[in-house]
Amino acid sequence: MTYTENDNGTYVVFVPEGKFNLVTAPLMKDRIDELLKDGKANVVVDLHAVDFIDSSGLGALIGGLKGARQQGGDLRIADAADQVRAVLKLTNLDRILTPFATVEEATNGW
Amino acid sequence: MAGETSEYTLSGFAVPDQLDAVHELLGRAAAEHPELDPMDVMLFETALIEIANNVVEHGRPEGEVHWTFTVRVMPDQIEADLKDSGQPFTPKTGEAMPGDDAEGGRGLSMAEMIFDKIEFSRDENLNHWRMVRRLGQVPEELQI
Numbered sequence: 726m727t728y729t730e731n732d733n734g735t736y737v738v739f740v741p742e743g744k745f746n747l748v749t750a751p752l753m754k755d756r757i758d759e760l761l762k763d764g765k766a767n768v769v770v771d772l773h774a775v776d777f778i779d780s781s782g783l784g785a786l787i788g789g790l791k792g793a794r795q796q797g798g799d800l801r802i803a804d805a806a807d808q809v810r811a812v813l814k815l816t817n818l819d820r821i822l823t824p825f826a827t828v829e830e831a832t833n834g835w
Numbered sequence: 836m837a838g839e840t841s842e843y844t845l846s847g848f849a850v851p852d853q854l855d856a857v858h859e860l861l862g863r864a865a866a867e868h869p870e871l872d873p874m875d876v877m878l879f880e881t882a883l884i885e886i887a888n889n890v891v892e893h894g895r896p897e898g899e900v901h902w903t904f905t906v907r908v909m910p911d912q913i914e915a916d917l918k919d920s921g922q923p924f925t926p927k928t929g930e931a932m933p934g935d936d937a938e939g940g941r942g943l944s945m946a947e948m949i950f951d952k953i954e955f956s957r958d959e960n961l962n963h964w965r966m967v968r969r970l971g972q973v974p975e976e977l978q979i
């Protein structure tokens with residue numbers, strides 16, 4: 726899994742690509758933790774290029790969300806594919822990780 | 836293919852790199868069965884990967900556990916058998932989904948929600964997971 730980032734000063738758009746799973750989730754979580762440590766507490770995870778997420782990937786997103794909120798920021802998700810949205814709904818995590826349709830919608834108000 | 840059972844198998848080691856092979860196995864089954872609802876396939880794949888993750892993470896001796904998947908596409912259900920050579924254990928089935936802020940512990944609960952049947956046994960020194968999902972039962976809220 727690879728990722729790209731775009732930091733516009735107000736928030737960071739984090740764009741992972743591929744499978745967000747047992748193998749890649751720890752790497753993604755480490756990177757999100759680094760961003761938070763650098764004071765980047767508003768993060769959008771643009772999931773358009775993630776074709777599969779498992780419970781490890783969900784755990785990484787929840788961990789990132791908790792870290793961001795502890796710093797007074799937020800972690801939001803955008804443009805999630807069908808499998809990701811289905812898994813969020815199945816686990817009821819869509820209540821705390823609302824899937825926004827676009828990055829623009831997710832960053833509304835920041 | 837209607838009315839028939841198609842079988843797909845995979846053998847290898849239960850290591851992280853092999854998870855992609857499990858995805859490919861299901862991709863092959865889906866490609867040969869365009870009649871399957873993509874959401875059924877997607878949910879089945881999601882649940883099967885959680886069980887596979889469990890073996891990769893907890894199977895011992897680490898890196899030496901051998902596994903065999905058999906996936907069967909039938910007219911009314913998809914089923915999978917997973918046999919692995921890891922140590923004997925008892926899966927903690929029937930547990931509630933952990934709280935919203937938990938960073939782990941959802942895998943087996945997710946699988947139990949998706950599969951209509953999930954059975955575990957220890958046969959001939961192998962752990963044996965048998966998993967079944969009946970087709971056409973996608974909840975309305977998950978419809979694409």
